[in-house]
Amino acid sequence: MATTSDSAAPTVLVASNRGPVSYQVHEDGSLHAKRGGGGLVSGLSAIGPDAGALWVCSALGDGDREAVRRGVGEPGVRMLDIPADVHSDAYNGIANSVLWFVHHMLYQTPLEPVFDTGFRRRWASYEEYNRAFAAALAEEAADGAVVIVQDYHLCLVPGMLRELRPDLRIGHFSHTPWAPPEYFRMLPDDVRARLVRGMLGADRLGFLTRRWADAFVRCAGEADPEGVAFAGAAEDGRLVVRHSADEGPGAVRETVVGVHGLGADADFLRERAHRADVGERMAVLREEIGAGRRTIVRVDRTELSKNIVRGLLAYRQLLDDRPEWRERVVHVAFAYPSRQDLAVYREYTAEVRRLADEINERYGTPGWTPVLLHVEDDFARSLAAYRLADVALVNPIRDGMNLVAKEVPVVSDEGCVLVLSREAGAFEELGEDAVAVNPYDVVGTARALHEALTLPAGERAERSKRLAATATALPPAKWFLDQLHALQG
Known part of the structure; x- marks a missing residue:
């Protein structure tokens, strides 16, 4: 896998399920790299080649996994070879079949969702998947580096990473809506509390509109009432969530919630x-x-x-x-x-x-x-x-x-x-x-x-x-x- 040496540890890191490059294995066994585009690629390009940036992503197919096994990689990219069954359960079983449905309010509620033992198995994979990202980011990041985690696939990463590397500046950006509390409430209580606590490991959370930002803040106060001291607009007008921290008894951290409406290029x-x-x-x-x-x-x-x-x-x-x-x-x-x-x-x-x-x-x-x-x-x-x-x-x-x-x-x-x-x-x-x-x-x-x-x-x-x-x-x-x-x- 492509990594960065300690002497040049990255100061800006991005984490996302899909990375900027994917690989295919040709019939002759050679690997072909296909590069993607989008806002993150443009953003990392904008900070310049000397900024010490690293993109951590998942191997999504056989070609990606083969690239990791061979040690093939692009500069500035670390691809994680998470077991295929774990990735499938986390990505299809939880991210796309539960979190996406909750945030887009897509369930036919007379019949679904059903949170049974199969769901619990898949949820354990989602936790394992997020833990792998947190471990890689903690390993790679320079002291005091900035880490921006992307989307609903990786909601637990900020909290996990905070435990491993409290020195980092951590952000998370949601590209989806966020469910209103009355819909978010359908998730098992421990799961919704875990999701909120995971997100609140970040110093700053970003959403595409104020509507989605407000929905998260409302969910945060409801999903973890003992851990959240305040959720709403602060005296200075910022949208914040103040919550208990691990630094000691009575310690409180603040997560700022902001809005960044992605535009067209x-x-x-x-x-x-x-x-x-x-x-x-x-x-x-x-x-x-x-x-x-x-x-x-x-x-x-x-x-x-x-x-x-x-x-x-x-x-x-x-x-x-x-x-x-x-x-x-x-x-x-x-x-x-x-x-x-x-x-x-x-x-x-x-x-x-x-x-x-x-x-x-x-x-x-x-x-x-x-x-x-x-x-x-x-x-x-x-x-x-x-x-x-x-x-x-x-x-x-x-x-x-x-x-x-x-x-x-x-x-x-x-x-x-x-x-x-x-x-x-x-x-x-x-x-x-x-x-x-x-x-x-x-x-x-x-x-x-x-x-x-x-x-x-x-x-x-x-x-x-x-x-x-x-x-x-x-x-x-x-x-x-x-x-x-x-x-x-």
Whole structure:
């Protein structure tokens, strides 16, 4: 594994389930590295190569594990070869099947969740998984280093790391919503207390919106009433949680809770959206859409919270209620499969396909396909759809932020109207210039689509311009650096 020598111990560390690089084993046995992007990559790049940064992540597949076994690694990356069964239980069994469902409020509560002995086994793996990260970070970090832990996969790491290395400045950032107390309460009492105590090991917690930050603070006071002395706005206006510490009887520590609304990377998106491969895909899409037709675009993973099925139902309702739009509009729907190792996600993806086929069979004509559904992930094609969008439909049931809502206005050639769920984190910033929808209201969403399609071109362009300005106010590098500086301050 790639590590850093004691003489050059890193002063800035990031921990996340997925790292900036992944590996594949070719038929000849050679390893091929594929590098990723995103806000964390941009942020670490922004602090410069001499900052002594290290990214600690998990080996996610056979290629990654083989790379660790061979001692192959990228500079500045330490990949942990956590046993596959432990990772599966922690990642699929707890993070994605429990914590994600709680924070996105996705459970069908008459039947689920069921916290049985199987859950307890998987929870033990989640603890083991988090402990492995905490041990690696404690081993690698320089004295007084800054560590920023990412997301719901690693909620216990701050508390575990605090016990091992009290000298460190520790942050945690949540990319998801945080459940309100009445929903968080469905977790077993010891588990929710453990999650809160784990998070409160951090000096600073970051959330995408004030709504999610407030929800955590409320949960903290309720989940650990004996350990939390105060949770709320302090005299100086900061949002803080004061809680018992291990330094001695009566000792109290303070965890500051802040908000950092991740924005779109305008420079990257605009440059990437005008490359040749995007132009080629635009030509194909234009031919599939047909001349003179308007476009309603959505780009999502087939994640349950994204609400793709109700979006299709709303489009069908639009065609029923407003027959004048038949043959004049096309719904370009990119629904890229996600978490297909979980049965509920496979079933949801199948329902998306079934409903798109039903709409096409019911309304389609020889010259018009009402829904253009694509399920193979293709970033260049997504950018092509962004550029062609007249209307962007973003209607999640619940979403930490939703970067698609911020990216489409940045890239759209003629300006687009954003139809946006009020339950998306992005609504806090973009709602004023979007057409708001209740994500459960299919009829209301159909009306919103009609309103968006009929908005005058001048108003559409002005709204799109304001949306793009707001969406890019905190680009990924600045988003990361703001967190870093807040921890170092």
